[in-house]
Amino acid sequence: SDRLLASAQEVPHRCKDGRVLWGEVVSKPELNAQGEIVGYHGITREITKRMQAETKLKLFRALLDNSSDAIEVLDPVTLRFLDINAAGCRALDYTREELLSMSIYDIDTAYSAAPQKVLAQLRESGHALFETIHRRKDGSTFPVEVNTVSVELDRPYLLAITRDITKRKxxxxxxxxxxxxxxxxxxxxxxxxxxxxxxxxxxxxxxxxxxxxxxxxxxxxxxxxxxxxxxxxxxxxxxxxxxxxxxxxxxxxxxxxxxxxxxxxxxxxxxxxxxxxxxxxxxxxxxxxxxxxxxxxxxxxxxxxxxxxxxxxxxxxxxxxxxxxxxxxxxxxxxxx
Missing domain, CATH: 3.30.450.40 (GAF domain)
Incomplete structure (x- = not known):
């Protein structure tokens, strides 16, 4: 049964100096000859750094999704969406899942006409600022200002911050x-x-x-x-x-x-x-x-x-x-x- 399987829990431990350390406790019941649980044995390993990283990631995601500007992560070669925040999804009226199967060419009516100019700016300075037209799921369009930077982490990325400039125009x-x-x-x-x-x-x-x-x-x-x-x-x-x-x-x-x-x-x-x-x-x-x-x-x-x-x-x-x-x-x- 499930109660006899090993289980894992993330448990906080408060140290004498007041610090909180996180541990992952993996435990498994110990049975006697009659199959009855007579105890548990387990292993605890410290996961404080992992928990802190996950907390920071959740905070970063919350900040992204609460931004009023659309924030997009793109593949610099294919220009496909690798990630996009909630504001970007709302602006384009697509779900995040739908956008992750699409590229810039699917939503930008003007970019395909002169992509080399933008890419040349990125190669030269690592940054490009330009205006273009984005198309929503229903076909309607709106003007945007795009601030794009090249980012090198485990691999190259394009980070684009896109602002609706309809009111400004x-x-x-x-x-x-x-x-x-x-x-x-x-x-x-x-x-x-x-x-x-x-x-x-x-x-x-x-x-x-x-x-x-x-x-x-x-x-x-x-x-x-x-x-x-x-x-x-x-x-x-x-x-x-x-x-x-x-x-x-x-x-x-x-x-x-x-x-x-x-x-x-x-x-x-x-x-x-x-x-x-x-x-x-x-x-x-x-x-x-x-x-x-x-x-x-x-x-x-x-x-x-x-x-x-x-x-x-x-x-x-x-x-x-x-x-x-x-x-x-x-x-x-x-x-x-």
């Missing part, structure tokens, strides 16, 4: 959007100042109109700026234009009449209503249907039509096009109105 993107927005406001403000200066200095009307278009393209990085005026039959004629997308105007037809499809766009509406008209997305605006495909060909995605008055009466329309959608927000509209 979102913050950086928001800061860049704010910076671009402020720069646009500055650019348009400089444009208006330069336009006023040109109006004050130039006497030739043709030169002035052309200069206004060139200033608009230069200062606010427009694809096209043009000034149009309707003829006696209500069809707009180009008085001046500038920009990389000048070809857009070749053969274009725009009317002042709402009865024509060519008059239902921003230019015709601006002329009739005598106030600015903004197109936040040319491809999504139904009134731009006659010109949308042509505008896309020339890289124009948003536009504005601004009335020009002379002697208190409508005289022409300044039309501008930009390569970004939704550029003409409330702040820019205040400047342009």
């Amino acid at each position: 979102a913050l950086e993107a928001a800061q860049q959007d704010v910076a671009r927005h402020l720069q646009r406001i500055i650019d348009f403000s400089v444009l208006l100042s330069s336009a006023n200066e040109a109006i004050a200095q130039m006497e030739n009307e043709g030169d002035l109109l052309r200069t206004l278009c060139e200033l608009a393209v230069h200062h606010v990085h427009l694809r096209l700026a043009w000034i149009g005026q309707p003829d006696n039959e209500g069809w707009f004629q180009t008085l001046a234009a500038a920009g990389a997308a000048l070809g857009y105007l070749s053969g274009i037809r725009i009317s002042t009449s709402v009865e024509h499809p060519e008059g239902q766009g921003p230019v015709g509406q601006c002329w009739r209503d005598q106030k600015p008209v903004y197109i936040f997305s040319i491809s999504q605006n139904s009134h731009m249907i006659p010109w949308a495909q042509r505008a896309e060909t020339f890289g124009m995605k948003a536009g504005a039509a601004l009335p020009i008055f002379r002697g208190g009466k409508r005289w022409s329309v300044l039309v501008v096009y930009h390569s970004e959608e939704n550029i003409f927000d409330a702040d820019l509209q205040k400047i342009l109105t």
Whole structure:
């Protein structure tokens, strides 16, 4: 029976000086002729160092699994996972067992494109810091920063500390959007100042109109700026234009009449209503249907039509096009109105 087999126990022993030593006691029952247990004999060996090592290992494992960053141990040749902490499993939504059967190539969408660059850094300095994209079990992705070091123990290892930088990237993107927005406001403000200066200095009307278009393209990085005026039959004629997308105007037809499809766009509406008209997305605006495909060909995605008055009466329309959608927000509209 089981009670007659040898058993092993780990037992602490307190020394006279207060130290605690651990011993492994292996004991076996001693039987008499009738098969009855009459005693035990055993062997005790000290295992204090082993117990201390196991305690440290458990502590190290607990620290790893309670880290907010993913910590991965990789084979430097195959890049297969040899170990990964709980945070790494949660981030990727795999079990530890699943990840131990996988490699970096299974979860990193960008690393396979340039592994030699990272490996070269590791060979040169033993360390590599880079950003990449990781893919979860459900196929969704997220940006990470990976800090990798080479470790030599019983064999070479790669230790990678991986941090999810989704929030950082979102913050950086928001800061860049704010910076671009402020720069646009500055650019348009400089444009208006330069336009006023040109109006004050130039006497030739043709030169002035052309200069206004060139200033608009230069200062606010427009694809096209043009000034149009309707003829006696209500069809707009180009008085001046500038920009990389000048070809857009070749053969274009725009009317002042709402009865024509060519008059239902921003230019015709601006002329009739005598106030600015903004197109936040040319491809999504139904009134731009006659010109949308042509505008896309020339890289124009948003536009504005601004009335020009002379002697208190409508005289022409300044039309501008930009390569970004939704550029003409409330702040820019205040400047342009």
